[in-house]
Amino acid sequence: MVENRPFLNLLSHLVLIVGVVIVAFPVYVAIIASTRGPNDFMSGIIPLLPGPHTLENYREVLFAGVSTSGAPPIGPMMLNSLVMALTIAIGKIAISLLSAFAIVYFRFPFRQLAFWAIFITLMLPVEVRIVPTFKVVADLHLLDSYAGLSIPLIASATATFLFRQFFLTVPDELAEAARVDGAGPMKFFRDILLPLSRTNIAALFVILFIYGWNQYLWPLMITTKPEYYTIVMAIKRMADVADAIPRWNVVMATVVLAMLPPVLVVVLMQRLFVKGLIESEK
Amino acid sequence: MSAINIRNVRKSYGSVEVIHGVSIDIADGEFIVIVGPSGCGKSTLLRMVAGLETITSGEIEIGGRVVNRLEPRERDIAMVFQNYALYPHMTVYDNMAYGLKIAGLSKADIKTRVAKAAEMLQLTPYLDRKPRALSGGQRQRVAMGRALVRDPAAFLLDEPLSNLDAKLRVQMRLEIKQLQRSVGTTALYVTHDQVEAMTLADRLVVMHDGVAEQIDTPMAVYSRPATTYVAGFIGSPAMNMLPAESAGNRGLTLTNGAVVKPRGTRLPEAGRKVILGVRPEHLVLVAPGNADLELDVIAIETLGADTLAHGKLPGAANGDGDLVARLPGSVSVKPGDRLPLAIGPGMAHLFDAGTGARLEEVDLTVDAPTTRTRKKTAAEA
Numbered sequence: 001m002v003e004n005r006p007f008l009n010l011l012s013h014l015v016l017i018v019g020v021v022i023v024a025f026p027v028y029v030a031i032i033a034s035t036r037g038p039n040d041f042m043s044g045i046i047p048l049l050p051g052p053h054t055l056e057n058y059r060e061v062l063f064a065g066v067s068t069s070g071a072p073p074i075g076p077m078m079l080n081s082l083v084m085a086l087t088i089a090i091g092k093i094a095i096s097l098l099s100a101f102a103i104v105y106f107r108f109p110f111r112q113l114a115f116w117a118i119f120i121t122l123m124l125p126v127e128v129r130i131v132p133t134f135k136v137v138a139d140l141h142l143l144d145s146y147a148g149l150s151i152p153l154i155a156s157a158t159a160t161f162l163f164r165q166f167f168l169t170v171p172d173e174l175a176e177a178a179r180v181d182g183a184g185p186m187k188f189f190r191d192i193l194l195p196l197s198r199t200n201i202a203a204l205f206v207i208l209f210i211y212g213w214n215q216y217l218w219p220l221m222i223t224t225k226p227e228y229y230t231i232v233m234a235i236k237r238m239a240d241v242a243d244a245i246p247r248w249n250v251v252m253a254t255v256v257l258a259m260l261p262p263v264l265v266v267v268l269m270q271r272l273f274v275k276g277l278i279e280s281e282k
Numbered sequence: 283m284s285a286i287n288i289r290n291v292r293k294s295y296g297s298v299e300v301i302h303g304v305s306i307d308i309a310d311g312e313f314i315v316i317v318g319p320s321g322c323g324k325s326t327l328l329r330m331v332a333g334l335e336t337i338t339s340g341e342i343e344i345g346g347r348v349v350n351r352l353e354p355r356e357r358d359i360a361m362v363f364q365n366y367a368l369y370p371h372m373t374v375y376d377n378m379a380y381g382l383k384i385a386g387l388s389k390a391d392i393k394t395r396v397a398k399a400a401e402m403l404q405l406t407p408y409l410d411r412k413p414r415a416l417s418g419g420q421r422q423r424v425a426m427g428r429a430l431v432r433d434p435a436a437f438l439l440d441e442p443l444s445n446l447d448a449k450l451r452v453q454m455r456l457e458i459k460q461l462q463r464s465v466g467t468t469a470l471y472v473t474h475d476q477v478e479a480m481t482l483a484d485r486l487v488v489m490h491d492g493v494a495e496q497i498d499t500p501m502a503v504y505s506r507p508a509t510t511y512v513a514g515f516i517g518s519p520a521m522n523m524l525p526a527e528s529a530g531n532r533g534l535t536l537t538n539g540a541v542v543k544p545r546g547t548r549l550p551e552a553g554r555k556v557i558l559g560v561r562p563e564h565l566v567l568v569a570p571g572n573a574d575l576e577l578d579v580i581a582i583e584t585l586g587a588d589t590l591a592h593g594k595l596p597g598a599a600n601g602d603g604d605l606v607a608r609l610p611g612s613v614s615v616k617p618g619d620r621l622p623l624a625i626g627p628g629m630a631h632l633f634d635a636g637t638g639a640r641l642e643e644v645d646l647t648v649d650a651p652t653t654r655t656r657k658k659t660a661a662e663a
Binding site: 174180181191192 | 353368
């Protein structure tokens with residue numbers, strides 16, 4: 001990077017290219033598969049060039065549904081995933097912002113305890129506490145509902161922690177200047193802290209949206225009605241058919257469609273996202 | 283615009299008391315500078331006036347109203363912070379208007395006020411810029427402007443110039459002074475820079491270890507420092523402090539045995555231990571026979587207009603009897619020289635060796651010699 005040596009340049013490019021190929025190849029195969037006929041993947045030789053069945057594959061998953069695996073058309077499932085991912089991302093950000101604000105800017109009894117209690121939950125991912133969580137959600141009659149899909153995943157230590165760290169880097173004088181200017185705590189939060197956190201919020205939104213979108217185990221646990229299935233579950237169900245060969249072309253078409261919203265979010269928010277990750281300007 | 287009265291204010295963090303009962307009465311429109319080294323409690327005191335720190339005991343009154351339990355916004359004050367604390371995401375205009383918006387002023391009213399302040403501070407062309415697109419001096423002005431538009435009872439300034447380079451600091455110093463004069467608002471200004479303190483203040487508060495050592499006009503603090511601490515803090519290079527013992531009307535015996543009889547200064551009773559303070563600029567190079575004391579030069583600093591001669595009393599132990607003299611730049615001296623020096627008439631300061639407090643004329647029993655002692659002995663001989 002600093003030295004200008006052709007050999008080093010070549011080497012670093014080589015490493016990068018190999019890395020990209022390793023990561024991108026499966027995605028490429030998935031896209032290719034979604035354009036082929038149903039039997040092309042059974043022959044043992046995986047084709048690497050697009051086939052002629054693109055339109056019919058996508059038409060089938062979008063409008064007809066895959067009857068053999070009991071999957072409905074993926075439109076409503078995409079919508080379910082979208083609702084779930086958005087609720088989780090927005091809910092997490094809202095709650096984390098407020099709790100980080102409380103922890104950083106207010107002196108109240110057991111403040112440190114509150115922080116550590118939140119922090120410790122970092123060590124208990126959803127999978128570890130899934131049985132008690134399920135019990136709670138079931139007792140609250142939240143099974144088969146959007147609330148059940150999203151609320152248990154909203155409480156977030158990671159985001160609280162990130163915002164706490166960010167708030168700590170905001171100079172105290174800003175809060176004091178706002179106090180002297182006559183701004184109450186919530187006014188300070190809204191007028192100064194929120195605008196300053198904008199890039200962090202964007203970065204976190206991207207990460208959390210993908211996190212919510214990719215949830216698999218939790219929706220699988222708490223949904224029994226097809227109208228609440230999410231797209232990631234559907235992929236698993238399609239690939240997991242009994243007494244039949246999985247229709248990989250259709251599965252892969254679903255995969256490609258399921259990939260679109262997160263990609264879209266990343267592309268649209270890319271500039272803010274990168275800024276949020278690298279920028280420390282105050 | 284209003285007076286500020288600080289009465290016996292104390293501040294403790296837990297069991298540690300950092301401000302030990304400070305009282306200052308600030309008249310309406312006065313410019314008060316609190317000066318002291320870092321950690322002396324000057325910023326804490328200012329922040330207590332602002333309402334950003336609680337007051338452990340004592341009372342602070344702004345405009346005749348006790349404000350101890352009031353929020354900053356209810357105290358009718360404006361503060362300028364060391365790092366300016368401008369809101370980075372707002373334009374200069376919004377930064378200045380923010381407080382007014384919260385106060386519920388009408389849009390038109392805010393506009394005229396901001397425009398007026400911007401005019402005064404020459405910020406009009408920059409109103410649409412964000413703080414990051416401004417230079418240090420301009421940011422400083424915006425911070426001033428934010429205080430100015432509020433038209434508060436008092437300005438509180440916490441080392442507002444310490445982030446600027448030396449040249450800009452001198453310029454902004456003058457601007458702040460003029461600004462304060464023209465709006466006539468009471469100002470409380472904290473700094474550790476004695477030059478800033480001397481030039482800005484109507485009255486100075488010299489703080490040390492949580493105590494206001496002296497509250498007086500800059501000239502009085504310079505010419506009649508109340509303690510050895512103040513004497514050493516104000517003035518550059520610092521005042522020379524020589525431990526001495528009174529020998530009655532023969533003069534003061536220094537640690538190297540020499541006897542000094544400063545002209546125009548009354549002396550304490552014989553046997554009393556004192557500290558003789560003489561500012562470097564009050565030591566005058568004289569003919570050898572007329573000298574009050576002598577200086578063995580160790581190092582020379584040439585400043586152009588002046589030359590600083592660093593050295594010590596002949597025969598003084600290391601670290602004891604160090605002496606600096608500010609000589610005219612035209613004098614040529616070199617290390618190794620022994621300089622005969624006289625103390626300007628009435629320019630000697632005496633402090634109690636134990637407490638460090640200034641010995642006032644009334645406490646001193648031995649009359650000041652009117653003629654030069656050495657001269658007399660020389661004539662007799």
